[in-house]
Amino acid sequence: MPIAAIIPAAGVGTRMGGDRPKQFARLGGVPILIRTLRKFQASPLVDRMVVPLRSDEMDELGRLLQAEAFKKPVEMVVGGDHRQESVASALRGIDAKQFEWVVVHDAVRPFVDVRLIERVIQEARLNGAAICAIPAMDTIKQIERQHVVATLPRERIVLVQTPQAMRTGLLQRAFQKAEEENFFGTDEAMLVEHLGEEVSVVLGSERNIKITRPSDLPLAEFYLNMEMQEATAQP
DSSP states (O other), rough: OEEEEOOOOOOOOTTTTTSGGGGGGEEEHHHHHHHHHHHHHHOOTTEEEEEEOGGGGGGHHHHHHHTTTSSSOEEEEOOOOHHHHHHHHHTOOTTTTTOOOOEEOOOOOOOOHHHHHHHHHHHHHSSEEEEEEEEEESSSSEETTTTTEEEGGGGGGEEEEEEEEEEEHHHHHHHHHHHHTOOSSHEEEHHHHHTOOOOOEEEEEETTOOSSGGGHHHHHHHHHHHHHHHHHOOO
Protein backbone atom coordinates (compact mmCIF):
# COMPACT_ATOMS: atom_id res chain seq x y z
CA MET A 1 0.00 0.00 0.00
CA PRO A 2 1.23 3.54 -0.75
CA ILE A 3 2.73 5.55 2.10
CA ALA A 4 2.29 9.29 2.68
CA ALA A 5 4.79 11.45 4.56
CA ILE A 6 3.71 14.56 6.47
CA ILE A 7 6.45 17.17 6.98
CA PRO A 8 4.98 19.91 9.23
CA ALA A 9 6.67 23.22 8.39
CA ALA A 10 4.32 25.91 9.71
CA GLY A 11 6.39 26.82 12.76
CA VAL A 12 7.63 30.36 13.26
CA GLY A 13 10.92 29.24 14.81
CA THR A 14 11.32 32.04 17.35
CA ARG A 15 14.25 30.26 19.06
CA MET A 16 16.28 30.45 15.85
CA GLY A 17 15.97 34.23 15.68
CA GLY A 18 16.31 36.22 12.48
CA ASP A 19 13.55 37.18 10.08
CA ARG A 20 13.11 33.77 8.41
CA PRO A 21 11.37 30.64 9.72
CA LYS A 22 13.98 28.04 10.65
CA GLN A 23 12.79 25.58 8.01
CA PHE A 24 13.69 28.08 5.29
CA ALA A 25 17.10 28.89 6.77
CA ARG A 26 19.85 27.81 4.39
CA LEU A 27 22.28 25.04 5.19
CA GLY A 28 25.08 24.77 2.66
CA GLY A 29 23.10 27.10 0.42
CA VAL A 30 19.96 24.94 0.45
CA PRO A 31 16.85 25.52 2.62
CA ILE A 32 16.68 23.00 5.48
CA LEU A 33 13.15 21.96 4.47
CA ILE A 34 14.31 21.08 0.96
CA ARG A 35 17.15 18.96 2.34
CA THR A 36 14.60 17.11 4.49
CA LEU A 37 12.24 16.56 1.56
CA ARG A 38 15.11 15.16 -0.50
CA LYS A 39 15.50 12.33 2.01
CA PHE A 40 11.87 11.30 1.67
CA GLN A 41 12.07 11.62 -2.09
CA ALA A 42 14.97 9.16 -1.92
CA SER A 43 13.05 6.58 0.12
CA PRO A 44 11.55 3.88 -2.10
CA LEU A 45 8.80 3.29 0.50
CA VAL A 46 7.38 6.83 0.46
CA ASP A 47 4.98 7.73 -2.37
CA ARG A 48 3.66 11.17 -1.50
CA MET A 49 4.62 14.13 0.70
CA VAL A 50 2.32 16.66 2.35
CA VAL A 51 3.79 19.86 3.77
CA PRO A 52 1.62 21.95 6.12
CA LEU A 53 2.94 25.51 6.20
CA ARG A 54 1.78 29.09 6.52
CA SER A 55 -0.22 30.44 3.61
CA ASP A 56 2.18 33.35 3.03
CA GLU A 57 5.06 30.89 2.53
CA MET A 58 3.39 28.72 -0.10
CA ASP A 59 4.62 30.77 -3.06
CA GLU A 60 8.22 30.53 -1.86
CA LEU A 61 8.04 26.78 -1.31
CA GLY A 62 6.31 26.40 -4.66
CA ARG A 63 9.25 28.08 -6.38
CA LEU A 64 11.72 25.90 -4.51
CA LEU A 65 9.83 22.74 -5.42
CA GLN A 66 9.67 23.76 -9.07
CA ALA A 67 13.44 24.18 -9.08
CA GLU A 68 13.93 20.78 -7.45
CA ALA A 69 11.68 18.99 -9.95
CA PHE A 70 10.93 16.16 -7.53
CA LYS A 71 9.60 12.98 -9.12
CA LYS A 72 7.18 12.24 -6.26
CA PRO A 73 4.27 14.63 -5.59
CA VAL A 74 4.65 17.23 -2.85
CA GLU A 75 1.38 18.82 -1.74
CA MET A 76 1.14 22.01 0.29
CA VAL A 77 -1.66 22.59 2.82
CA VAL A 78 -2.26 25.43 5.25
CA GLY A 79 -0.89 24.54 8.68
CA GLY A 80 -1.81 25.83 12.12
CA ASP A 81 -0.16 27.69 14.96
CA HIS A 82 0.77 24.40 16.64
CA ARG A 83 2.28 21.20 15.28
CA GLN A 84 -0.81 19.18 16.18
CA GLU A 85 -3.02 21.50 14.15
CA SER A 86 -0.66 21.30 11.18
CA VAL A 87 -0.51 17.50 11.15
CA ALA A 88 -4.29 17.34 11.58
CA SER A 89 -4.69 19.60 8.53
CA ALA A 90 -2.54 17.26 6.45
CA LEU A 91 -4.29 14.13 7.76
CA ARG A 92 -7.68 15.41 6.66
CA GLY A 93 -6.53 15.21 3.06
CA ILE A 94 -5.15 11.67 3.26
CA ASP A 95 -7.48 8.80 2.37
CA ALA A 96 -6.73 5.86 4.67
CA LYS A 97 -8.03 3.48 2.00
CA GLN A 98 -5.49 4.76 -0.50
CA PHE A 99 -2.59 5.40 1.91
CA GLU A 100 -2.61 2.74 4.61
CA TRP A 101 0.45 4.16 6.37
CA VAL A 102 1.60 7.67 7.21
CA VAL A 103 5.00 8.92 8.35
CA VAL A 104 5.42 12.23 10.20
CA HIS A 105 8.82 13.93 10.30
CA ASP A 106 10.11 17.26 11.55
CA ALA A 107 10.92 19.68 8.73
CA VAL A 108 14.16 20.67 10.49
CA ARG A 109 15.66 17.19 10.83
CA PRO A 110 17.48 17.10 7.47
CA PHE A 111 20.00 14.42 8.44
CA VAL A 112 17.53 11.59 8.78
CA ASP A 113 18.92 8.52 7.06
CA VAL A 114 16.79 6.85 4.41
CA ARG A 115 17.47 3.54 6.15
CA LEU A 116 16.07 4.94 9.40
CA ILE A 117 12.89 6.01 7.61
CA GLU A 118 12.50 2.49 6.33
CA ARG A 119 13.23 0.84 9.71
CA VAL A 120 10.54 2.91 11.39
CA ILE A 121 8.04 2.07 8.64
CA GLN A 122 8.85 -1.64 8.85
CA GLU A 123 8.39 -1.63 12.63
CA ALA A 124 5.06 0.17 12.27
CA ARG A 125 3.92 -2.46 9.78
CA LEU A 126 4.57 -5.10 12.43
CA ASN A 127 2.97 -3.29 15.38
CA GLY A 128 0.73 -0.52 14.05
CA ALA A 129 2.79 2.43 15.32
CA ALA A 130 6.51 3.09 15.70
CA ILE A 131 8.92 5.87 16.60
CA CYS A 132 12.68 6.21 16.72
CA ALA A 133 14.63 7.32 19.77
CA ILE A 134 18.10 7.36 21.27
CA PRO A 135 19.08 6.37 24.84
CA ALA A 136 19.45 9.11 27.44
CA MET A 137 23.12 9.58 28.36
CA ASP A 138 22.65 12.05 31.21
CA THR A 139 21.06 11.53 34.59
CA ILE A 140 17.37 12.48 34.45
CA LYS A 141 15.70 14.11 37.43
CA GLN A 142 12.07 15.03 37.99
CA ILE A 143 11.66 18.42 39.61
CA GLU A 144 8.86 20.44 41.14
CA ARG A 145 9.23 24.14 41.93
CA GLN A 146 13.00 23.96 41.44
CA HIS A 147 13.38 21.01 43.81
CA VAL A 148 14.29 17.44 42.86
CA VAL A 149 11.50 15.00 43.66
CA ALA A 150 12.88 11.89 41.94
CA THR A 151 15.76 10.52 39.91
CA LEU A 152 14.38 8.57 36.97
CA PRO A 153 16.04 5.29 35.89
CA ARG A 154 18.14 6.29 32.91
CA GLU A 155 17.92 2.85 31.33
CA ARG A 156 14.16 3.35 30.92
CA ILE A 157 14.40 6.84 29.38
CA VAL A 158 14.81 7.57 25.66
CA LEU A 159 15.00 10.83 23.70
CA VAL A 160 12.39 10.70 20.97
CA GLN A 161 13.03 11.75 17.39
CA THR A 162 11.14 11.60 14.13
CA PRO A 163 10.14 9.98 11.80
CA GLN A 164 7.12 8.44 13.47
CA ALA A 165 5.03 5.99 11.45
CA MET A 166 1.48 4.81 12.10
CA ARG A 167 -1.38 3.13 10.36
CA THR A 168 -3.27 6.06 8.84
CA GLY A 169 -6.65 5.08 10.28
CA LEU A 170 -5.10 4.69 13.74
CA LEU A 171 -3.53 8.14 13.65
CA GLN A 172 -6.75 9.70 12.37
CA ARG A 173 -8.67 8.12 15.27
CA ALA A 174 -6.05 9.41 17.70
CA PHE A 175 -6.38 12.95 16.35
CA GLN A 176 -10.17 12.75 16.47
CA LYS A 177 -10.14 11.67 20.12
CA ALA A 178 -7.64 14.40 20.98
CA GLU A 179 -9.85 17.02 19.33
CA GLU A 180 -12.96 15.76 21.13
CA GLU A 181 -11.19 15.87 24.50
CA ASN A 182 -9.17 19.03 23.85
CA PHE A 183 -6.02 17.00 24.44
CA PHE A 184 -2.68 18.27 23.18
CA GLY A 185 0.41 16.11 22.74
CA THR A 186 4.00 16.95 21.97
CA ASP A 187 4.20 14.35 19.20
CA GLU A 188 2.00 11.97 17.24
CA ALA A 189 2.95 8.98 19.40
CA MET A 190 1.56 10.75 22.46
CA LEU A 191 -1.85 10.97 20.79
CA VAL A 192 -1.72 7.27 19.89
CA GLU A 193 -0.77 6.46 23.49
CA HIS A 194 -3.71 8.58 24.68
CA LEU A 195 -5.91 6.37 22.52
CA GLY A 196 -4.67 3.39 24.54
CA GLU A 197 -2.59 1.86 21.75
CA GLU A 198 1.01 0.68 22.01
CA VAL A 199 3.89 2.36 20.21
CA SER A 200 7.09 0.49 19.34
CA VAL A 201 10.55 2.04 19.42
CA VAL A 202 13.53 1.55 17.10
CA LEU A 203 16.99 2.97 17.64
CA GLY A 204 17.40 6.43 16.18
CA SER A 205 20.60 8.27 15.28
CA GLU A 206 22.79 10.82 17.03
CA ARG A 207 23.10 12.55 13.67
CA ASN A 208 19.33 12.98 13.34
CA ILE A 209 19.36 16.37 15.08
CA LYS A 210 16.57 18.93 15.16
CA ILE A 211 17.84 22.35 14.11
CA THR A 212 16.03 24.84 16.31
CA ARG A 213 18.66 27.27 17.68
CA PRO A 214 21.57 29.20 16.18
CA SER A 215 23.89 27.03 18.28
CA ASP A 216 22.69 23.97 16.31
CA LEU A 217 24.05 25.32 13.02
CA PRO A 218 27.78 24.55 13.53
CA LEU A 219 26.93 20.92 14.31
CA ALA A 220 24.59 20.86 11.31
CA GLU A 221 27.39 22.14 9.06
CA PHE A 222 29.66 19.42 10.45
CA TYR A 223 27.11 16.69 9.69
CA LEU A 224 26.50 18.17 6.24
CA ASN A 225 30.20 17.93 5.45
CA MET A 226 30.22 14.33 6.69
CA GLU A 227 27.21 13.52 4.51
CA MET A 228 28.83 15.06 1.45
CA GLN A 229 32.09 13.18 2.05
CA GLU A 230 30.23 9.90 2.46
CA ALA A 231 28.31 10.50 -0.76
CA THR A 232 31.55 11.21 -2.61
CA ALA A 233 33.19 8.08 -1.21
CA GLN A 234 30.41 5.79 -2.42
CA PRO A 235 31.31 3.82 -5.57
